[in-house]
Amino acid sequence: MAAKVRIKAGPVEFEYEGETELAVVDIKDLFSHIETLFKVPVLAEGGEVHNPATLPAAQAPGNGAVNGGGPKLHVNSVAQKLKAKTGPEVAVAAAATLQICEGKQTFSRTELLDMMKKATMHYNANMSGNLTKILANLVGSKLNQISDGVYSLTSEEYQKLATQLA
Template sequence: MESKIKIKMGPIEIEYEGSEGFLKEELPALLSAVSDLYRESGVTEVQPTQRQPSTAEASKPITENNVANFQGTTGSLAAILGVKSGPDLIMAAAGRLTLAVGQGTFTRSQISNEIRSASAYYKRTYSNNLTKYLNQLVKAQKLMETGKDTYALSASEKSNMESRIAQ
């Protein structure tokens, strides 16, 4: 299966079109290398096509409109959030469905599909333990159960993710 990816960090831009297998195996290393290259480039000035936010804009609280427009994958959000466990990956999936896709609620099936899409983080045991993990997250009030097998990201977790993405 063919896949495409485009990564841009400041003046550094990388595009890839090719086998999905390569991306699944090499994406974490690629993201790390691009991040290192960007850091080493020492670029700190604003590019001519960008503008500095005004003081009023810079001090605005993070909101759905000015944060995210997060367009990454569950895997890229997992990297930002430092995912280490099944419940962590479920939260990254919930964050992507909420922030990138714009869904207020999502189903168990959608969560399952999202965690599987993050191949660098996914383990088969996460699917086997999905019910247990979802119950833990509901009890911890990180996810809200809005109906049978339907969930929403809690307001506090949504706010937490938005601030971590904005960093």
């Protein structure tokens, strides 16, 4: 009897077809191995946190969300809730707006800067000139760099911010 398994989780895809049957224990083990791939920064944001099936019910889309994974707030409101004053804090508020409020899985450097500029009560022109430095400091701690000029919040930061904005 042939076995066929296909699993897609974010950017990670696994397909197996063969004569060897897979037991439930084998499939659970496979899932745990795939889960470890999400700890690799480049792959981490492909679906782990942003997959509605993995979010707690309070954070899942449809629970107070409008077209996104969280409450529909303007970036000024997000920045105010997060008490954003510095460039990195405004950048995190803009990233939270893009991912949590608008439901984007990733965002470009341009999208981030445009959203930062919309935080008129918190943004100043120096932040644009310092964006490269701001991003360099945030990548690894609060942001993942998916590819050149493409970013996402880390899993931990996403969950922390989603809780703060709820």
